[in-house]
Structures are given as C-alpha cells and as structure tokens.
Amino acid sequence: MIETPSWAYGNSGTRFKVFAQRGVPRDPYEKIADAAQVHAFTGAAPTVALHIPWDKVDDYAALAEYARSLGVGLGAINANVFQDDDYMLGSVTNPDPGVRRKATDHLLECVDIMDATGSRDLKLWFSDGTNYPGQDDIRTRQDRLADALAEVYERLGQHQRMLLEYKLFEPSFYTMDVPDWGTSFAHCVALGPKAVVCVDTGHHAPGTNIEFIVAMLLRAGKLGAFDFNSRFYADDDLMVGSADPFQLFRIMHEVVRGGGLDPATAVAFMLDQCHNIEPKIQGQIRSVMNVQEATAKALLVDAPALKAAQDAGDVLGANAVLMDAYNTDVRPLLVQWREDKGLAGDPIAAYKASGYFEKIVAERVGGTQAGWGA
Amino acid sequence: MIETPSWAYGNSGTRFKVFAQRGVPRDPYEKIADAAQVHAFTGAAPTVALHIPWDKVDDYAALAEYARSLGVGLGAINANVFQDDDYMLGSVTNPDPGVRRKATDHLLECVDIMDATGSRDLKLWFSDGTNYPGQDDIRTRQDRLADALAEVYERLGQHQRMLLEYKLFEPSFYTMDVPDWGTSFAHCVALGPKAVVCVDTGHHAPGTNIEFIVAMLLRAGKLGAFDFNSRFYADDDLMVGSADPFQLFRIMHEVVRGGGLDPATAVAFMLDQCHNIEPKIQGQIRSVMNVQEATAKALLVDAPALKAAQDAGDVLGANAVLMDAYNTDVRPLLVQWREDKGLAGDPIAAYKASGYFEKIVAERVGGTQAGWGA
Amino acid sequence: MIETPSWAYGNSGTRFKVFAQRGVPRDPYEKIADAAQVHAFTGAAPTVALHIPWDKVDDYAALAEYARSLGVGLGAINANVFQDDDYMLGSVTNPDPGVRRKATDHLLECVDIMDATGSRDLKLWFSDGTNYPGQDDIRTRQDRLADALAEVYERLGQHQRMLLEYKLFEPSFYTMDVPDWGTSFAHCVALGPKAVVCVDTGHHAPGTNIEFIVAMLLRAGKLGAFDFNSRFYADDDLMVGSADPFQLFRIMHEVVRGGGLDPATAVAFMLDQCHNIEPKIQGQIRSVMNVQEATAKALLVDAPALKAAQDAGDVLGANAVLMDAYNTDVRPLLVQWREDKGLAGDPIAAYKASGYFEKIVAERVGGTQAGWGA
Amino acid sequence: MIETPSWAYGNSGTRFKVFAQRGVPRDPYEKIADAAQVHAFTGAAPTVALHIPWDKVDDYAALAEYARSLGVGLGAINANVFQDDDYMLGSVTNPDPGVRRKATDHLLECVDIMDATGSRDLKLWFSDGTNYPGQDDIRTRQDRLADALAEVYERLGQHQRMLLEYKLFEPSFYTMDVPDWGTSFAHCVALGPKAVVCVDTGHHAPGTNIEFIVAMLLRAGKLGAFDFNSRFYADDDLMVGSADPFQLFRIMHEVVRGGGLDPATAVAFMLDQCHNIEPKIQGQIRSVMNVQEATAKALLVDAPALKAAQDAGDVLGANAVLMDAYNTDVRPLLVQWREDKGLAGDPIAAYKASGYFEKIVAERVGGTQAGWGA
DSSP states (O other): OOEEEGGGGSBOBOSSOBOOOTTOOSSHHHHHHHHHHHHHHHSOOOEEEEEETTTOOSOHHHHHHHHHHTTOEEEEEEEOOSSSGGGGGOSTTOSSHHHHHHHHHHHHHHHHHHHHHTOOEEEEOOOOEESSTTSSOHHHHHHHHHHHHHHHHHHOOTTOEEEEEOOSSSSOSSEESSOSHHHHHHHHHHHOTTEEEEEETTOSOTTOOHHHHHHHHHHHTOEEEEEEOBOSSSSOOBOTTSSOHHHHHHHHHHHHHTTTTSGGGOOEEEEOOOOSSSOHHHHHHHHHHHHHHHHHHHHHSOHHHHHHHHHTTOHHHHHHHHHHHHHSOOHHHHHHHHHHTTOOSOHHHHHHHHTHHHHHHHHOOSSOOOBTTO | OOEEEGGGGSBOBOSSOBOOOTTOOSSHHHHHHHHHHHHHHHSOOOEEEEEETTTOOSOHHHHHHHHHHTTOEEEEEEEOOSSSGGGGGOSTTOSSHHHHHHHHHHHHHHHHHHHHHTOOEEEEOOOOEESSTTSSOHHHHHHHHHHHHHHHHHHOOTTOEEEEEOOSSSSOSSEESSOSHHHHHHHHHHHOTTEEEEEETTOSOTTOOHHHHHHHHHHTTOEEEEEEOBOSSSSOOBOTTSSOHHHHHHHHHHHHHTTTTSGGGOOEEEEOOOOSSSOHHHHHHHHHHHHHHHHHHHHHSOHHHHHHHHHTTOHHHHHHHHHHHHTSOOHHHHHHHHHHTTOOSOHHHHHHHHTHHHHHHHHOOSSOOOBTTO | OOEEEGGGGSBOBOSSOBOOOTTOOSSHHHHHHHHHHHHHHHSOOOEEEEETTTTOOSOHHHHHHHHHHTTOEEEEEEOOOSSSGGGGGOSTTOSSHHHHHHHHHHHHHHHHHHHHHTOOEEEEOOOOEESSTTSSOHHHHHHHHHHHHHHHHHHOOTTOEEEEEOOSSSSOSSEESSOSHHHHHHHHHHHOTTEEEEEETTOSOTTOOHHHHHHHHHHHTOEEEEEEOBOSSSSOOBOTTSSOHHHHHHHHHHHHHTTTTSGGGOOEEEEOOOOSSSOHHHHHHHHHHHHHHHHHHHHHSOHHHHHHHHHTTOHHHHHHHHHHHHHSOOHHHHHHHHHHTTOOSOHHHHHHHHTHHHHHHHHOOSSOOOBTTO | OEEEEGGGGSBOBOSSOBOOOTTOOSSHHHHHHHHHHHHHHHSOOOEEEEEETTTOOSOHHHHHHHHHHTTOEEEEEEEOOSSSGGGGGOSTTOSSHHHHHHHHHHHHHHHHHHHHHTOOEEEEOOOOEESSTTSSOHHHHHHHHHHHHHHHHHHOOTTOEEEEEOOSSSSOSSEESSOSHHHHHHHHHHHOTTEEEEEETTOSOTTOOHHHHHHHHHHTTOEEEEEEOBOSSSSOOBOTTSSOHHHHHHHHHHHHHTTTTSGGGOOEEEEOOOOSSSOHHHHHHHHHHHHHHHHHHHHHSOHHHHHHHHHTTOHHHHHHHHHHHHHSOOHHHHHHHHHHTTOOSOHHHHHHHTTHHHHHHHHOOSSOOOBTTO
8 A cells, every 4th residue: 555645746846947737736635636536546545645834724634534535544744844944054953943943843743733634654854964064063963853853752642653764965965964774773763663764765875775775674673664756866756666667676575575564564655756747646646556566576476485595595596586576567467456446457548538637627727736835 | 267157146946945045136237246246356257157048138238238347248158948848848859849949949049149248158058858768769869959959050150169068867867868978079079160068067977087078078179168066966066176176176187287278278167056055156256266276286286297107107106296286275375366466365255344245135125036947 | 699708607706706616617618618508598699709818729710610510609809908917007008108019919919810710899898097196197098099999990801890898997996098988989980980889788887877878879870789787886797687677678679779689780799797606607598588588578669659659748658658568578478489499498497407517517627717817 | 093904015906907016925924014114104003904814823922022023013803704615605694504603603713813912803894795686585694694793792802892894885786784884883783882883985885975974973982993995986995085085084074073083982093995006005104194184184173163153054154164174284284293203204205215115025025925815
C-alpha cells in the first residue's frame, strides 16, 4: 500500500521555471479528489500525505471525512519550515533563537494537526544548512537540532512517530544539517523508539548503495518510511522506477528480506515526486504501478535457492537467482491481481477513458493553482 | 577584467524558496547602478551582461548611455528560451515546429539587440532536454539544434560571436541537449570560427577536470568565455572560488599557460552566480576579488622553473613550483594594485562604508523586485 | 556478434589482491580455447581480441589457424603501453623523447601484427596522465599525443582502423591525457576517417549519460566500438548488464536507432571485463547473454509508435513505448533463437554440463597462469 | 604529531602496474629507518604504523628497540585480512565459517602483537563485500561482522582501542560491508567506548562533506583517527592536501573546533598514501608539511570574531573570517617553528642535501623490495 503526496497534484518545477498545467487543484479538497482517482484505478494508494501549511484548512475533521467519502484516508503530516523569509539561515538550527522558537512551534502545531487527522506519522525534512564554509558552526547547529527534536518528540502521542528525513544537498550547498542516514540514525537513536529514519531515494551522493542502507536500518529497527522517487543526477524527483528500475527492485528485495512488508514493522511507503512536465495523476498512477512491479518481482525471488547459492559461495548462481526474478515480466500477474479486485487491468488506459481529466480541466478554471509556494 | 551579470543583483533562490532581500533592483537601470558599484570599488568589473527578456527595455541606446554615465558598459546578451510555458518540452529542439520557430526568432531578436547595444557576444544556454527515457529522440533533437544554431550563426555580424554553453543536468534530468564540452565543441566546429564554447564552472559531472577542458579548448582556439561560479555538489552557483579556491587557481593557470589573458584570444570572463542568502553587491565584489587573487597567483607561477622540472620528470619538484605560487598570500599585492589605481585597498570595507546599501534599501520601496522570473 | 577479450580468461583483480582461480590459461592458445567455448555455447562470440605483449607469439598465422580450427577468429589488437617501468610518467606523452619513441614503436609493431593476423582494428588506450597539478604540461602532452597518433595513423593499411578509447581516471589521478569522449572525438576528427572512438561503458564520470554519447558519435559517424562492462562506482569492470541493465538497454536502443547494428556502420561490440571473483568462462557467457537480451529488447521497441508519441509531445506515452519493450521477458525468444541454431537453450547449464571446466582444472597444472602482468 | 605508515615506504601502484623505485626497503627495519628520516627532518612524525603480516617479525621488542634507537616509536597495528586467497569472498563476513574463524584469529593475533609493541590502536579495515547483487546476504554479513568485532573487542586490553575504518567501494564493487561512517558508527556504538571510527579522507562518495562527519563524530565522542591522503576521483591515495588543500583546512578547522587536538580526545593523525610515481620519503615529508600548514591555518582562525559573525547571521563576514586564516601564508611561521626546534627550515631541501637517498639506493641492492603484496 502506497501513500501519495498531496503536493504531487499541484504544480512543481525547477528554479528555472514552474510550468503550469491544466486542471491542477486549487485547494486541499481538489488534491484529495485527484489522489482518490489514483487509488480508484490502482487499488493500492489508499492514503494521502498532507503538507502544512500548503494543506492547511480550518476543519481537518471535515477534510478527513471528505477523503473517506472518496475512498481514501489522510496519511502523514509533512512539516514545512523552509518557505518563510525568516528561515533564510535555517529553521530549528537558525542562529536566531526567535526563529528557532517559531520553527519548533510549527512542528508542535503539526502534532496538533496529527491529533485532529488521526495521522500516525510526522515527517520532518529540514532544508537547514549553510552555503559557505564558516557561515555557521556545524556542531552548534547539531545541538540546536537535537534540542528541537527532543521537544517535539516529547509532544508525540503514544502511537505517533517522528520520521526524520535526510538529504545530501539542496537547498543548502555547503552543509545540510541532516545530510545522510548516519546523522538521521544518530539523532533517532538518541531520541528513542518513536523516532525513525525516512529514506528518500533521491537524497544520496552518487554511488551510494541505497539498499544497503535499507538493510542496515531494518536490522537496527530504525527504518520508518520511504519517500520514493527516482533520479539520474541529483534530487530529480522523477517518477519512482523510471531512472533505474533494477535499483528499485533491489531496494524492495531488501525490504522483503528484512521483513519490511510485515505490518508490524510499520514501514510507510510514500511517493515524493514532481511531475514537472507530465500529467500529474497519470504520473502518480504510473509510479504506483512501478512500485507494485518491483515489489512483485522481489516477492518472486526464490529465497531458499538464493540462500543455498549464497552459502555455497556460488557468485554467479546466487546472482542468477536474483536476476531470474528481476527478468520476469510480472505485468500479467498484476493485471490478474487488479481484475481479481474488480479493477481494470490497465489503470492508465482506464483512467484516460474515464473522462476525469477532461472534467477537471473544464471545472478548475479561475482561482490559484496549487504549487509548492501555495 | 570581469563581466558581472545583471541577474546577480536581483533575487534568486532554489526551487524551494526565493528569499527576498532588501534593496533589490526593480528594473534594468537599477541593476546597472548596482553593477557600477562593483566596478567602482574593484576597478575590475567594467561591463554588465544583460539577460533578455529580463532586461528588455524600449531604448537600448539609452540604457547603454546610462551605463556609460556610471562608468560601465553593456556586455554579452544572454538569450532566454526557458521561461515560457511553450518551452516545457524544449525550445529550439521542441518536437513542435511552431515552438522551435518562436525560440529561434527570440535568438535572432537577441542579435538585433546586440546591434543596438554594440555587444560582441551572444550567449546561448539551452535548458532543452528530456526527463524520461524515450520521451523524445536524442538524435533528432541534435538535428533541430544544429538547424537553429546555423540560422542564428548566419545572422551574426562580422565582429559578433556566439558562445555556446553546456550543462550536465537541470532543469532536464534525463538528457540535456548540450550536456558537455564535447557536444558544444562539435557544434561550434561545424558552425565556424564565430562559434565558441562557454565554460560554466558549475556545469560538470563530479570529478571532471575543468582545467583540462580549458587547456583543450585553448589549444583548439575554441574557448570563448567563462561563466564563473562555484559548487560543492551540482550547479550550486555559489561565489566563484568559495568552494575550491585551488581549482580556480588551476583553471587560471591553464588560462595563463594557453594565452587566454591575451586580448587577441578574446576569452570573456564573466560571473554567473546566485546570491541566495548573502548580500548581492558584496557577493559580487567578493567574487571579483576571488578571481583577481587566483589570477595573481597564476601569474606568479615561475614558468621556466616549472618547465624545467616537468621536462626532467621531477614530479614533486614541478608540483612544488605550482604550489609555491598558490601558497603565496597575494592580497598585499592586490591592495597595492588598487591603491595605485586610486581605489581603496579593501573594496568590501569601502563599499560598506559608502552608505550605498542603506541608500538603496531606503529608496527601492514599492514596485516589484527583479528576479529570475521577472 | 560480440568479441571477447583474451585477457578476460586470465587472472585479474584489484590493486589489493589478484585472486588465483583454477584452470586459468597459461598461454594465448589456452585463452583462445576458452574463448571458443564461449562461442560454442552462445553462438554469438565468434572473435577474440588480443592484447600485445600479453598475447605475443612467434607465429600469428599459426595462432589464427588454431583459432579457426576451434571455430573462432582473431579480432582487434590491443596495444599495451602501460606496463613497462619506462612508462611511469607516460608513454606517447612522456616528457622523455626516448620513451615516446619506444611507445610509438610499440604501436607501430601492433600494426605489423594486425597485418599478420588480418585484424581490422587497433585499439588504443593510454594510461598516460599525471597525478599532481603541475607535474607536466597538459597542453604539451596533447601535442605529443597528436604527433604519435598521426604517425600511427599513417601506418594503417587501407582497411584498418584506429579505435581511440577514453577514460576518466585510473591509473592517473589528476589528469588523463584522453579523459572523455570530447578529447577522443577531437583527435579522431583531426586524424581522419580511419580514426574512430571506442566507448568503454565504465569510463565515465558519475551521472554521465552514455547513450547520449552513443547517439552523438553515431550522428557524427565516429562510433567505432564498444568496450562493454558495468560499474557501480568507478571502472569496476563487472559483467556487462549486471549493475544497470536498463542503461544497457538504453544504449542498445540508441545503437539500433542510429543504425549501429548495420554492418556498414562497422561498430565493433567487445567485452572488456575482469572476472575477479567469479568463474571466467561462465562470466563471459553470462555477459554475452546480457548483451543479447538488451539487444533483443531494443529491437522490440515499436519505433513508429515511439515516434508518434514523441512527435505529439506525449511524455508518458513515449516513455511507456520504450518501457514496454524493456519490461518484456525476452529470454524465451533467445532460447528459441539458440535452438534454431542447434544450440542449447541455456548456455550456462550446457557449459556446466559439458565437463570443460573440470577438464581444464585437471590439465592446466604447473606453468604460470596468465594475468594482466604476464 | 603525525604517524606515517610503514607501507608508504614500499612500492605501490594501481591494478595496472606497480612501478619499482630505487632504494625501496626490503624489510620492516628498513621501512622504519626511512620513517625515522621523515621525523628527523620534520620533527612531527614520531611514530610508524605497522601492517601485519607485511611487517611481521619474530621479535617485536627488538623492532621497537630499533625504532627507538632511531628516534621514533611503533604506532598502530593494521590488520590485513584481504590478501589471502581464502578471502576472495570476504574475511570476517565470508559465507564459510572456517574462513571467518581464520580471519578473526588474525585480528586476535594482531592484539597479541599490540601487547608486544605497546601499541594503543588496532586499525581494522575490511575489504569485505560483494561484487554482484544477490551474491550474498547484506544483513547476514552484518551479523557476522558484529560477531567478529565483538570477539576482538573483548580481547582488547584496558588501554587499547579498536579503530573501525569505512570505505565506499574498492575492492568490492556492489556492497562494502562497512561503506560509510554511519555503518562504522553504528557498530562502534554497539561495541562500546573502546571502539571508535577511523576517517580515511579518500573513502567517501563524491560530494561528501568530510568535515561535517568529523564534527559529528567529535560531538559523539567517536572520532578515533584519521587516515590522511587526498583524491580527485576515488581512493587515489595521493599526498594529503595535494588535491584540495582547502578541504584539508576545513577538516582541521573542525578538529580544532571540536577539541580534536586535545590529547585527551586521543584522535590519531595518520597518513595512508601511495607514492606510486614520486619518491617515497620526500612524498611523506611533503605530506607531513601539508598537514602542518593546514593545522597552522586552522589555529589562526579568529574564533571570537567567527562566532560573533555567525551569531549575527553575517554570512559573508563569517566566511571572511575563515578565509582570512586560509589565505594567510603560514610557511614562514612553520620555518620559525622548525628552527626553534633546531631543525632546518626547509625539510625537503635538507633531506635532499643529506645524501640519505643516494645511500639507500647504493645499499639496498638485491633482495625483494617491499610492496603491498609482501
């Protein structure tokens, strides 16, 4: 089961240009309506993540009820402490104590919203960092970060979690305050069991073996969630599985191996993407399908044969067991799975035939399209 | 002599946020006024590059006259074919012939403006490319690019040049149509002597040896210009020399070695940076100073001693000759150079003491601040 | 049709350790015998590349005759100017003219051998470069390189070619004298039509789009050959297709698109790998199969549908056409192709059942195993 | 105070070629004699790290006494579990329990040697990993690693430490079992206070901010040691400070900031380099000098001014304080420091004038030169 992000339905782009698309939602309700389409055609995207303040509404219970009426639920709450002019030099790590207070208060407000929506997960991503050597003190910023996280951790309810995301670079270019899994892991260990790591598949240095990190975090009981997307270069935020489908398969193989599909492990599978040039709902549907295909292949791996070859030191034999699963065309299997659930075998074709896109293009005229800045 | 870019004085940022700063120019005239400050305090930044349409005015002669009155001149014309919704799938390489025509017409219009401003150089950077494998045909796009470049090349006046910039990625994430120096070089060779390569120091893959490219292009007579800036990760557009001052020195060493400071070689030295979090005029002054320091060190290299050690195969000796120049503190030399020209020895301190910043903060109230999108 | 390299059958490793394997060839004849096995089971590897001096013999006609008797032929001649103590500071770019002469003479000797073996291609890879800034003059080394290449080019027979390979780094760590396709391309253009570029898939900076380079070189008529292998980090020399099978497919898609499978285009498809920890003959068989699978998928791409979607600007539709071919399981097709040729459907299983490995382990006792240094 | 590695004095190279140099040591005694020269001329390299079994001798007390007689001491013991054919698929993580036992026994033997030499530190670097996806189970290998480390940890004496090094890749190309600081940190935390992380400056992914890691580890009390060297691409093992002197300065700035020069913090500063093409003793002297220069610059940073600018959010001002120290030419200071200690101001010139190199070239004839494999 995959969670889609409300912001994927709004406009997005690069620093060079945000291209406007037709039919884009203008408020959180329209975003949820679009997300419901993704679930309606895939049967695999039952929840929507919210981003605060982009998705701020007066009545979260009403929003949740609206979602329910469309067959989906509200998911993780994503805090946003990077789009206020006050945060130019950081949020919870800002040298100015007043700005730090403001940022931490926003995080606490997000927990209030979680209480209202019934969300389990608070997702924290910090754009905090520095652009120039010497600009601020690396270690002092860690102390400030630890303080803010501890305060928010204390505020979490019994069944709530904190997901701490890391990112190598951008928007800060010299240091990010949480640049890698080691930093996130160290803070989560210091905080306690309700703090877990969120792995965004686009947030690593070139050459990083992501599935290794997944295996490490599962072994340590600290893998909380995925932000899925794909990249050729930096944090490209392309559709998951589009740049390196074999990597996605290897990641899902480690998830399966480490028990990450077991509900008790509570790994959240979320998309975090930007459909800058492609239609957004179709892009989400394709992304959900890509994760499904990778997962199906991972489940096809002949685990006993793999273990036998590994234990025997049979390098090519063990690799062949894995590749055999990967090279299998699982699309017919998934068509069957969908049809068994009463869904169309080809979600993209069914969505296109549904007329939904033409409908929103016609209806969503006027107003301000949702985007990263709104 | 270094050219500063008009857009460096406007607001800039990342896709996550553009932080507004106080005192930012609201029109091309105010940008030129700021650029004139950089020249006034450094004595080394006598021209300003324009970006069309960001710097479009009705009367370029008047703009040029205004610049002259402040002691600076207009420099290269930068075309912009990436900020119109029509260019979502490319400009001169767009699958739609109508969009290609529109884009090429803009480039031709830029040559008209060059005629009006007396600019020598047309700088071409294309954001064109694709995000997904299969999205468009790589080779067909090259054909379209070659056609557009040829048409513009024909339009150039006798003393005008075309600078073709390359960039590894962003805003396109699967292919860029001009991703590397090889592609730019191949097109420039096909076009003729008025087409030369522009090296942006932030536009390379990790591990690329930029000074090697500089040496290659100088040897081939195809180095037209630099866009200076610096980066730790991607195209960070930080102040030149701030991330790796030794690399900047090595680049300037190859420039000196290859005759690139000789006016006859006609290499243009330009800044192309974003001062997202630091004051913009100060950032430009510091950048000019960084290029000066690197150049001064490069000029200090004891060329005969270096050649002797190289010819003798003395690895450590040859390296030591180079490092001896790099390790020299050239700041006193540059203070002397400035004072000989009647300038303050410390341009940053002199600028801060001048009250210019306080003046523009007070005066530039209301209106719309210039930025990448305006 | 794929050419396997004689050195893949010998021992190889990293700078840390070369692990000896059982049954490894001790002379060029044994290497050819192993290569003949790869062809016998795949039907797709009819030639063997030689490496001089590793494969130096007194009588090349006899070696060629021996190969023919086993059903294979001799292929490209690979020069080696990197394993003599004289080449510590370079071969054809060495500051010492005597060393340059020695290196160029070796290249000319390789053309003599080509005359004797009837080989068409001389493959040139230079380890030349520097480790420290200032160690030698970048541009002077290019002049030396150009001189040596010109001398060898003149010596080529009418139907012979020079393949100029490039490599980002290793064994030189500051500059390589031919680090990228741009450098190789510039030299080949200067030399003439018999000089073409060799693309080794492991020799690029992180993030380099290799299929783009393939498309560029095919467009310019300068793609001479591939050295296939795969990598996660640097020049890992793993089995082709093992690290990123989707990339291999995209490369083969550009080859098909650009006419690279047309014999008239004369692109040579070669493996260049190190089987450090896996059995070597099996490793070669698997590699040949991986190239076959990628090629089969590339040939399955529905070209008219792809073009239609591309021309319409249908981003997801065009991508889907490509992915549809990639996601197809082509293994049954290839089993059929093999069985139609009278081969076993599963080459690995057939080879393992043949007893060849046990035979060479038993026979090849004593003597010195072939490796990179012998 | 910097520790030099015994293996730096022996021959080294790449997988392509180890170039033999004249005068290279043939046994551990001769290595120590060379290391003593480095200390004699720099006054800053009082200890030598040993590598077992490369430096295995019958009587370590005699070796230690010999070192003392030359003015130096024995330092860290480096284990070697990567150069036996048994370790082809790993050492302590090998699927074969017998190989794991053998590897662990070697580590325990190294602690015995530490007892004999009086060494404080056991340095552990594992080449263990896999080359192909599926080859072995990532998580199971972590379990095996944890078991071996725990057994060795138990064996450590009261004042002995275990330094756990990490490395991104090479010689394993798909997974390394300890690829990053996060992995090393997680194991050290699990083991206890005597296990600390060793940061090799060449073992990171492109774009990794090493000084950030240094700050994190110092904050956590887990920075045990540095292996200094420098790199442009991968693990080039060039002389420290030769590729990016500004990075070395930033690292030393964080060391100073975090109290890492305080003896109580017990950070060990070691060189780990390969002088493939340059004279080895000179290369070590230059490297020691480079670390001294970076440290001197770091100590020159005006800490109160830096803090004031940081706290004020003065981006350019804070950066300028740091750069002011970096741009200072500290060589005269270090000349003074040496002369105050009775040493020559220019260690390289003094060493060259001493005749030591000519002496060892004349004396060390016959025998087998030391290298990585011996």
